[in-house]
Amino acid sequence: MQSYDSDDISNNHGGYQKHYGDEDHTTSAWTEHRKHFFILSSAGKPIYARYGDESRISSYMGVIQALISFFADNDDTLRCINAGEHRFVFLLKAPLYLVCVSRSGESESQLRDQLGYLYAQIVSVLTQSQMTKIFEQRNNYDLRGLIGGTEIFLDSMGKLMNTYPGFMLGAIQCLTMPRELRDKVGAVLGRAKCKPLLYALLVTPTQLITLLRPRTHSMHPADLHLIFNLLSGSTTFESSESWTPICLPKFNNKSFLHAYICYIAKKVCMLLISPDKDSFFEMSDVKQKVVEGLEAGGMLASLESYAAAGTRGGFSVGDTGIPGLRHFLYKSRTNVQFTMPELTEPYATTTARKRLLRQYQHMNERMHRKTRPLKLLFHVGEQETMLGWITSGFELYAVFGPLVSKSAVVLMSNKLLKWIRKQEDSLLILNSPSFEKFK
Structure with a gap:
């Protein structure tokens, strides 16, 4: 059995060097970034900056603190400032x-939702109650000493929110695979349960394979996003068994759970989450039983194969048989899950993919706007035509070429929905099993 470290998670990543950490805030390169994040304490102490060294921009942090205090002194709350093309949230x-x-x-x-995820990332390392207690005792406390080494996860969260639609949709992407295989994998996981186990998950770095939970406890998508960010943000977990404290704010923001993390195949990670900080070896035994069960059933190699395909998207728009369809996002509002095909031409480059996500965000914001929300939105742009469609059961955002007519888009979107419904049990997890099923 491999060794493990039960120390605070920050110790595991203390050697991390921020990619833009040495960037000078007085240069044009710093100001030309399209999106900056800043975190400071209510006393004005710098905690984090997405670009550059936060300690070198303490004067900016002071200005932010002064602005917020000015509004607070007038019994008001500063929420947003629009200045030209810049938005301060x-x-x-x-x-x-x-x-x-x-x-x-x-x-x-x-943007405010993204700030909320950054806040949740800090809470996942410290817990809300610990952070509140620290600042009650000393309001000018320098929090960087406690979160030092975990900036890697704040940085990766900033990157993930620019590429992963799950944050915008408030939903989880599932790995595309046959339902029969998913059910068999879940059964192996369920039969290996031990008493201290709260949640058992098999995931890729950004997709859910299966999740077992108590009947009385679901897992909020926001907490799953934190788990995905934990895996996406660092390669440390790929090399050994890990045992790390983690706070899942939507489950309980006041205390830690403990996560056993181990890759059982390439791109396939097992997470076993327990409230018991001393249950590492029991979790390791569960992992061993699951691996043996998956290998005996010939399932582990299949999982690895589907996970490898899942990193590319799992399926292509060509599989739908709909000509002219370039890409789509489909969210099941009932299951709080979404699916999408792999990104191919004309969205093969990083720039094109980011632009497409911005288009999706524009559609999503317009349809969910508090004033005059829309159920149906047809958008014609220079590079694509898009349809947004929201019902009580689903959200669909479909992308076509720039010269496709409205009637053709509606017709093809209906065909797409029929295809999704036929494939739904492989694209989504329709019935997440509870541990009680395997008693």
Whole structure:
């Protein structure tokens, strides 16, 4: 059995060097970034900056703190400032202030949601109660000493929110695979349960394979996004068994759970989450039983194969048989899950993919706007035609070529929905099993 380290998660990544950490805030390169994130304490102490060294921009942090205090002194709350093409969005979660300065075109509500995820990332490392207690005792405390080494996860969260539609949709992407295989894998996982186990998950770095839970406890998509970010943000977990404390804010923001993390195949990770900090060896035994069960049933190699395909998207728009369809996002509102095909031409480059996500965000924001929300939106742009469609059961965002007519888009979108319904049990997890099923 491999060794493990039960120390605070920050110790595992203390050697991390921020990619833009040495960038000078007085240069044009720093100001030309399209989206900045800043985190400071309510006393004005710098905690985090997405670009550059936060300690070198303490004067900017002081200006932010002064602006917020000015409005607070007048019994008001500063939420957003629009200045030309720049949007300044504020999220005040005492004792922390989080600010986004963006010219990406994202809406105020979307940027505020992203700040909320950054806040949740800090809570996942510290817990809300620990952080509150620290600042009650000393309001000018320098929090960087406690979160040092975990900036890697704040950085990766910033990157993931620019590429992964799950944050915008508030939903989880499942790995595309046959339902029969998913059910068999879930059964192997369920039969290996031990008493201290709360959640058992098999995932790829951004997709859910299966999740077992108590009947009385679901797992919120926001907590799953934190887990995906944990895996996406660091390669440390790929090399050995890990045992790390983690706070899942939507489950309980006041205390830690403990996560056993181990890759059982390439791109296939097992997470076993327990409230018992001393249950590492029991979790390791569960992992061993699951691996043996999957290998005996010939399932582990299949999982590895589907996970490898899943990194590319799992399926292509060509599989739908719909000519002219370039890409789509489909969210099951009932299951809080989404699916999408792999990104191919004309969205093969990073720039094109980011632009497509911005188009999806524009459609999503317009349809969910508090004033005059829409159930159906037809958008014609220079490079593509898009349809947004929301019902009580699903959300669909479909992308076609720029010269496709409205009637053709509606016809093809209906065909797409029929295809999705036929494939639904492989694209989504329709019935997430509970541990009680395998008693």
